[in-house]
Amino acid sequence: MRLFALLLIIGLPARAEEIVLSGPPTWETAPLIALAEDQPLADRGVTFTFRPWTSPEDLRTRLMDEASLVAVAPSLTAALWEARGIDLRVWSATSAEGALWIVGRGPAVENPSDLAGRSLALPFKGNLPDLLMQRLASDAPDAFTPTYTGNYMATMQLVLAGRAEIALLPEPLASVLVAQAPDMARLADVCELWRGQTTLEACPPGGAVVSNIPADRPDLQAAYEAAFARLAAAPQQAAALLASVFPDLPDTGEGYAEMAPRALSLPENRTVLAAFYAEIFSIAPEALGGELPDAAFFDPASE
Amino acid sequence: MTAWKRNLLAFALGCGLLVGAWQIVAWQTLPALLPAPMTVASATVALLADPAFWSGALAPSLLRMAGGLSLAIAAGIPLGIIGHRSCRVAAFLAPLRLLLMGIPAPILVILFILWTRGGTWTVILSVAALLMPVFQVAVAEGLRAVDPQIDEMARLFRVPLSKRVRHVIWPAFWTALGPALRIGVANGLRVTLLTELLSGANGLGDAVQTAQTYLQTDRLFALVLIILALVAAFDAALARLPGTGGRA
Numbered sequence: 001m002r003l004f005a006l007l008l009i010i011g012l013p014a015r016a017e018e019i020v021l022s023g024p025p026t027w028e029t030a031p032l033i034a035l036a037e038d039q040p041l042a043d044r045g046v047t048f049t050f051r052p053w054t055s056p057e058d059l060r061t062r063l064m065d066e067a068s069l070v071a072v073a074p075s076l077t078a079a080l081w082e083a084r085g086i087d088l089r090v091w092s093a094t095s096a097e098g099a100l101w102i103v104g105r106g107p108a109v110e111n112p113s114d115l116a117g118r119s120l121a122l123p124f125k126g127n128l129p130d131l132l133m134q135r136l137a138s139d140a141p142d143a144f145t146p147t148y149t150g151n152y153m154a155t156m157q158l159v160l161a162g163r164a165e166i167a168l169l170p171e172p173l174a175s176v177l178v179a180q181a182p183d184m185a186r187l188a189d190v191c192e193l194w195r196g197q198t199t200l201e202a203c204p205p206g207g208a209v210v211s212n213i214p215a216d217r218p219d220l221q222a223a224y225e226a227a228f229a230r231l232a233a234a235p236q237q238a239a240a241l242l243a244s245v246f247p248d249l250p251d252t253g254e255g256y257a258e259m260a261p262r263a264l265s266l267p268e269n270r271t272v273l274a275a276f277y278a279e280i281f282s283i284a285p286e287a288l289g290g291e292l293p294d295a296a297f298f299d300p301a302s303e
Numbered sequence: 304m305t306a307w308k309r310n311l312l313a314f315a316l317g318c319g320l321l322v323g324a325w326q327i328v329a330w331q332t333l334p335a336l337l338p339a340p341m342t343v344a345s346a347t348v349a350l351l352a353d354p355a356f357w358s359g360a361l362a363p364s365l366l367r368m369a370g371g372l373s374l375a376i377a378a379g380i381p382l383g384i385i386g387h388r389s390c391r392v393a394a395f396l397a398p399l400r401l402l403l404m405g406i407p408a409p410i411l412v413i414l415f416i417l418w419t420r421g422g423t424w425t426v427i428l429s430v431a432a433l434l435m436p437v438f439q440v441a442v443a444e445g446l447r448a449v450d451p452q453i454d455e456m457a458r459l460f461r462v463p464l465s466k467r468v469r470h471v472i473w474p475a476f477w478t479a480l481g482p483a484l485r486i487g488v489a490n491g492l493r494v495t496l497l498t499e500l501l502s503g504a505n506g507l508g509d510a511v512q513t514a515q516t517y518l519q520t521d522r523l524f525a526l527v528l529i530i531l532a533l534v535a536a537f538d539a540a541l542a543r544l545p546g547t548g549g550r551a
Contacts, residue, residue: 080517080518081335081518084333084334084335084518085333085334085335086333086335119420124516125503125509125512125513125516126512126513126516126517127516146503147420147421147422147503148421148502148503149416149421149502149503150413150501154413154416154417157417158416158417158420161417161418163417163418163419163420164420286513286517286519287517289517289518
């Protein structure tokens with residue numbers, strides 16, 4: 001009885017809850033690592049644990065197996081999985097100026113026609129980098145000669161070996177390449193090309209924060225957004241966080257310094273993400289599972 | 304009922320059991336993870352009825368595989384003959400042979416992508432490099448199996464070279480080369496797929512990669528069925544050649 005009274009006075013202990021966070025070695029993952037380091041909801045019994053995913057298949061398995069998972073995923077993959085019947089919620093999308101670059105030798109690329117006749121190394125055929133470039137060059141399909149690779153490091157090596165003139169690389173690899181080879185330069189920010197070619201104002205929102213937690217969790221979303229905002233104010237700080245989990249990732253905080261990351265919370269920013277999907281759908285509908293995401297994808301409350 | 308019919312019935316029963324188990328599991332699973340047998344059958348028919356699949360995936364892969372295999376045979380047979388005739392040359396060639404036999408296929412493919420930009424030549428060179436030692440060793444072993452006494456007798460009786468090759472050398476030679484050819488064709492298709500998958504060159508491997516990327520699992524299964532059918536067809540055709548161990 002005394003114990004019961006004591007509990008009433010001090011409040012019932014919060015139920016312990018473990019949230020697994022996951023992401024690839026990209027800037028967008030850093031806020032999740034920060035959550036796992038800082039444990040901002042520990043007083044409410046919420047523990048964050050970070051475990052990186054190694055491939056989209058790995059992430060899909062975790063989404064279906066883990067009790068509570070929040071992960072950074074490619075935004076196209078999120079829409080594709082939704083179309084294929086895999087349950088998930090999209091909390092937000094992420095975009096950033098200065099995150100994806102065309103790097104290499106030769107003159108600057110001010111618009112897609114400047115790519116004409118040049119060999120471009122790019123990773124992951126059929127995935128976001130390839131589809132972005134396809135969309136940029138959709139008015140001139142033979143604008144460049146693509147050479148596909150299985151990962152970003154191989155893309156870098158192709159340009160270094162002189163097998164491709166230019167490459168599509170994200171930070172920090174764009175910075176690493178420019179630092180390694182004096183004859184290399186950043187030729188174009190893909191975001192700028194995208195804006196010019198699509199008339200969309202936002203950079204391509206390539207990342208998405210997805211979760212398999214069915215209920216609304218404003219507490220978790222607020223914690224993520226706070227971590228994101230803190231890092232977005234000093235993007236170079238992400239390098240140390242990422243290095244703590246991905247020791248093989250080149251440590252180049254400088255590469256992140258010029259980035260301007262934006263968290264596009266949903267459903268408030270649904271038009272931005274929907275417009276991006278529409279652009280990709282216009283050239284590769286199969287990348288989204290053959291259909292554009294419905295309203296519930298952006299806002300589960302609209303169901 | 305003949306033994307052949309009984310075997311056929313057993314084979315059909317085995318297939319039926321597998322398909323039945325597949326259907327039962329598919330009922331409990333998301334179609335994106337495990338499509339039902341009928342869905343896969345429809346996807347297979349759709350693929351085979353699509354002219355773009357024949358011209359954009361099947362034909363390029365088969366032509367590249369044939370190119371790589373021809374190059375492997377063209378290089379492997381002379382190297383095997385030279386190595387058989389001279390121990391010193393065999394020792395000289397051994398490091399290259401061991402290197403090509405020991406290096407994991409994905410690593411060699413990645414290097415070829417780096418050196419040749421990916422594309423048709425990457426596939427042909429990868430297939431040729433990985434299969435050449437198979438033919439080199441098979442030829443050397445085949446020649447070693449030629450009965451020296453019969454060969455000597457044929458020489459003594461001045462049997463013409465064409466007849467000596469046909470009746471003395473070729474049967475022994477073919478007992479090693481025939482099985483190598485069967486293994487080479489199956490492995491050639493595997494290496495072709497792997498190289499296309501890693502390099503993004505259009506073909507069957509690229510079709511597999513695309514189906515996996517876009518979670519088109521029915522299409523992925525259909526491609527696997529087509530690839531298995533191709534391997535089985537090649538193997539059956541080669542098994543009919545004399546000296547290839549038809550029942551193996």
